Amino acid sequence: MDQVDHTQAAELFSAYWDEELAAEQAGALEEHLRACVVCRREYQSFERAVGAVGQLHRMVAPSGFVGGVRKKIRKRSRGRLFAPRKLVERVPYELFSLVMLGLILAIYVVLQLTQPGALKLP
Ligand SMILES: [Zn+2]
Secondary structure: OOOOOHHHHHHHHHHHHOOOOOHHHHHHHHHHHHHOHHHHHHHHHHHHHHHHHHHHHHOOOOOOHHHHHHHHHHHHOOOOOOOOOOHHHHHHHHHHHHHHHHHHHHHHHHHHHHOOOOOOOO
């Protein structure tokens, strides 16, 4: 591709911006941009648009943003979502499983002690 016309130039903008063009294609486009005011203006506005979008991606949420969003969701869902977990709500399940394990172990031990011959577990 030694010559690029207006339509081809416009089609190459995106790949050129992403530096995905082959050297000779990039060269042909640059040559056309140097020679053609219309496409140069076009490319400049393309650059601005893409650059603006690129800056959106780099934007960082202000500190406290996530916490604020969570708080708002919690408020609007009347505490159903993102409610702060209380220790009291979580512990009983863990405690319960421990108690159950202890109980099973106790039953096993008691059975082993009371009927040593009848119960043959590996
Ligand atoms: Zn042109």
